[in-house]
Amino acid sequence: MSDKVTITDVARKAGVSLSTVSNLLNGRSKRMRPSTEQRILEAIEELGYTPNQAARQLKTGQSAIIGLIVPSVANPFYGIFARHVESAALKLGYQVLLGNSDRDPEREFKYAEELWGYGVRGLIFGSSLFQLSHFDNLISRGLHVVAFERPTQEADGNRVDSVGIDNYLAARLATKHLLSLGHKRIGFLSGPIQTVSRLDRLSGYQSALRDADIQSDPELIWDVSPSENSYGDADAVDLGRQGTQELLSRLNPPTAIFAINDMFAFGAYAGAKDMGLRIPTDLSVVGVDDITLTEIVQPSLTTVRQPIEKIATMAVNRLVARLEGKFDEEQDHQILPPQLIVRSSTTQPPK
Amino acid sequence: MSDKVTITDVARKAGVSLSTVSNLLNGRSKRMRPSTEQRILEAIEELGYTPNQAARQLKTGQSAIIGLIVPSVANPFYGIFARHVESAALKLGYQVLLGNSDRDPEREFKYAEELWGYGVRGLIFGSSLFQLSHFDNLISRGLHVVAFERPTQEADGNRVDSVGIDNYLAARLATKHLLSLGHKRIGFLSGPIQTVSRLDRLSGYQSALRDADIQSDPELIWDVSPSENSYGDADAVDLGRQGTQELLSRLNPPTAIFAINDMFAFGAYAGAKDMGLRIPTDLSVVGVDDITLTEIVQPSLTTVRQPIEKIATMAVNRLVARLEGKFDEEQDHQILPPQLIVRSSTTQPPK
DNA sequence: CTAATTTAGTGTAACGTTTTACCAAATCGA
DNA sequence: TCGATTTGGTAAAACGTTACACTAAATTAG
Numbered sequence: 001m002s003d004k005v006t007i008t009d010v011a012r013k014a015g016v017s018l019s020t021v022s023n024l025l026n027g028r029s030k031r032m033r034p035s036t037e038q039r040i041l042e043a044i045e046e047l048g049y050t051p052n053q054a055a056r057q058l059k060t061g062q063s064a065i066i067g068l069i070v071p072s073v074a075n076p077f078y079g080i081f082a083r084h085v086e087s088a089a090l091k092l093g094y095q096v097l098l099g100n101s102d103r104d105p106e107r108e109f110k111y112a113e114e115l116w117g118y119g120v121r122g123l124i125f126g127s128s129l130f131q132l133s134h135f136d137n138l139i140s141r142g143l144h145v146v147a148f149e150r151p152t153q154e155a156d157g158n159r160v161d162s163v164g165i166d167n168y169l170a171a172r173l174a175t176k177h178l179l180s181l182g183h184k185r186i187g188f189l190s191g192p193i194q195t196v197s198r199l200d201r202l203s204g205y206q207s208a209l210r211d212a213d214i215q216s217d218p219e220l221i222w223d224v225s226p227s228e229n230s231y232g233d234a235d236a237v238d239l240g241r242q243g244t245q246e247l248l249s250r251l252n253p254p255t256a257i258f259a260i261n262d263m264f265a266f267g268a269y270a271g272a273k274d275m276g277l278r279i280p281t282d283l284s285v286v287g288v289d290d291i292t293l294t295e296i297v298q299p300s301l302t303t304v305r306q307p308i309e310k311i312a313t314m315a316v317n318r319l320v321a322r323l324e325g326k327f328d329e330e331q332d333h334q335i336l337p338p339q340l341i342v343r344s345s346t347t348q349p350p351k
Numbered sequence: 352m353s354d355k356v357t358i359t360d361v362a363r364k365a366g367v368s369l370s371t372v373s374n375l376l377n378g379r380s381k382r383m384r385p386s387t388e389q390r391i392l393e394a395i396e397e398l399g400y401t402p403n404q405a406a407r408q409l410k411t412g413q414s415a416i417i418g419l420i421v422p423s424v425a426n427p428f429y430g431i432f433a434r435h436v437e438s439a440a441l442k443l444g445y446q447v448l449l450g451n452s453d454r455d456p457e458r459e460f461k462y463a464e465e466l467w468g469y470g471v472r473g474l475i476f477g478s479s480l481f482q483l484s485h486f487d488n489l490i491s492r493g494l495h496v497v498a499f500e501r502p503t504q505e506a507d508g509n510r511v512d513s514v515g516i517d518n519y520l521a522a523r524l525a526t527k528h529l530l531s532l533g534h535k536r537i538g539f540l541s542g543p544i545q546t547v548s549r550l551d552r553l554s555g556y557q558s559a560l561r562d563a564d565i566q567s568d569p570e571l572i573w574d575v576s577p578s579e580n581s582y583g584d585a586d587a588v589d590l591g592r593q594g595t596q597e598l599l600s601r602l603n604p605p606t607a608i609f610a611i612n613d614m615f616a617f618g619a620y621a622g623a624k625d626m627g628l629r630i631p632t633d634l635s636v637v638g639v640d641d642i643t644l645t646e647i648v649q650p651s652l653t654t655v656r657q658p659i660e661k662i663a664t665m666a667v668n669r670l671v672a673r674l675e676g677k678f679d680e681e682q683d684h685q686i687l688p689p690q691l692i693v694r695s696s697t698t699q700p701p702k
Numbered sequence: 703c704t705a706a707t708t709t710a711g712t713g714t715a716a717c718g719t720t721t722t723a724c725c726a727a728a729t730c731g732a
Numbered sequence: 733t734c735g736a737t738t739t740g741g742t743a744a745a746a747c748g749t750t751a752c753a754c755t756a757a758a759t760t761a762g
Binding site: 409 | 717
């Protein structure tokens with residue numbers, strides 16, 4: 001068995017030219033005798049021929065790979081998302097090259113550049129930063145970008161598609177649920193806040209309070225500056241724990257917490273326990289995402305669901321449509337509705 | 352800004368031949384005036400030149416990509432592992448192409464073949480199946496494989512490296528811990544059992560029972576056949592829940608459960624609750640992996656820790672050493688010790 | 703029977719890069 | 733000064749594939 005099997009080997013074995021083999025492989029076999037086709041297919045099978053994608057890419061100018069950049073796949077939300085992206089992409093004949101960026105623009109830029117060199121012309125992007133200017137050069141060269149987790153922004157310059165939930169509404173649903181239970185002191189627990197999705201969620205929280213004629217109290221809002229390390233994607237649970245301890249140590253502590261996502265909510269569980277409080281008796285908790293485990297933690301978590309699979313599938317379909325020239329319109333923003341899922345982590349405030 | 356910047360553009364702008372640019376890029380600049388070098392670097396910067404990896408691959412026969420095949424990155428263990436693999440690979444100048452296989456040999460084969468076409472000559476592989484014969488053809492053509500989660504097997508034909516913990520010992524540690532607490536009825540909770548790592552864990556469990564002069568009782572062992580879908584990697588929690596309910600419904604139910612991994616252990620938590628039992632008062636639970644969340648679930652999970660980051664780093668280093676011809680010896684197996692982490696999910700059996 | 707059309711292929715240039723062999727000019731050493 | 737050596741480059745072939753232009757032979761239509 002030789003190291004290398006090329007189209008020339010197949011052609012020789014089948015007794016045809018290499019163009020004929022290529023014609024068969026590329027859907028141009030209309031003008032081909034069945035017996036010729038059969039000989040070629042047998043030669044391919046016997047030799048175990050696989051096309052060299054580099055050669056294809058060199059000639060065609062693109063490869064069947066899309067890029068996916070997420071903060072960290074060690075966070076279950078992004079792990080699940082990545083899984084669905086891969087499934088959707090494979091169905092359309094594409095491989096996925098995954099990058100973990102911790103929302104660092106420089107790292108994202110570096111990734112995009114490297115992926116460009118591998119013929120990647122489409123990118124699904126999920127760090128929810130405000131600026132995508134680090135991609136400007138590549139975008140003007142033809143890179144297609146679909147953002148999830150945040151709607152398109154003015155600074156995107158009409159060149160970025162997006163798919164995601166309405167984060168403002170997600171936060172309103174969560175906060176109104178807590179208000180309907182009678183909570184007046186509702187904490188807002190977040191990692192570093194300077195992302196589009198997190199600020200939208202803060203707005204939604206504040207808007208729901210206003211609707212109930214409750215003034216938003218800065219003492220009830222917890223976030224930290226981005227550390228050299230991250231926006232808290234990889235250590236969300238620890239940050240959530242710490243933030244909850246601090247909120248509960250204040251003069252007039254919350255009776256309920258709206259956490260920026262489920263992993264922060266799990267951290268709130270631990271932080272409350274550290275402070276000798278019980279969920280939900282002493283402190284109610286709501287998250288966002290509805291990742292695996294929300295049903296089986298004790299108590300099961302009330303959360304606002306993102307339809308992760310649907311978002312992933314829509315993002316892939318939009319991107320591939322752009323890549324294959326099947327979608328030509330201006331930038332496109334698809335918003336999916338979030339859904340409140342009430343479980344056992346929320347109840348009336350303690351007396 | 353042109354769509355395409357090639358080495359020829361850089362050469363023209365710098366006033367040198369394209370060979371000279373290539374010499375600089377590929378570490379052959381010893382015979383180059385500093386002023387020439389400077390001109391080239393400036394041209395590269397101004398034009399935003401990135402080498403076309405397909406062209407490189409076509410010429411050199413390989414690309415700086417390694418493949419990683421795991422059952423499902425939606426399972427946090429593999430998500431965390433993938434993250435560490437990526438970090439280690441990037442440090443060595445490699446990208447990672449990730450495939451989710453649900454341990455289906457056909458899918459694995461298809462992945463490996465597709466990755467081969469992208470110039471991938473090294474694969475980190477984590478489905479713990481017995482046979483890697485579906486890779487034989489590619490291995491004999493030069494594919495390097497490092498398996499994690501299972502030691503090398505005879506059937507590997509001396510061509511597969513591996514890195515992982517001693518699964519037998521992991522199970523012994525867990526089971527002996529439960530025995531030391533006084534448990535006599537210890538359940539074994541698993542997904543489909545026909546993987547190397549899971550059978551090793553079953554052996555370790557049974558061996559620890561024998562050491563305590565306790566006969567292994569089939570009524571205490573729960574596993575299911577592989578469904579069309581999976582080995583339970585993506586729905587581990589649900590399977591664990593179901594299995595625990597069934598074990599607890601039997602005539603002489605267990606007072607403790609050793610779960611095949613942490614996600615199954617979380618499922619055991621839910622299953623026990625469904626049956627009106629408390630962890631650990633009525634049922635003790637031990638897992639394996641020590642993934643994120645084991646500390647913050649209630650009660651925090653006693654588990655056997657896999658040093659995930661270390662395994663990932665070692666696997667990447669071994670693979671790259673093979674790829675770059677720096678490691679030539681026979682197949683290599685690195686075993687790391689598992690570590691029992693006692694938390695709050697285990698206590699003495701109820702009276 | 704002859705001209706027009708169709709069939710079933712084939713030859714070849716090009717994609718962007720690497721790397722080897724080569725060479726003119728400059729420098730060094732005797 | 734002249735031959736040997738070094739410097740600082742360059743030209744060109746090759747990697748495996750795609751797709752366009754082309755062509756000989758067979759078939760069809762008048």
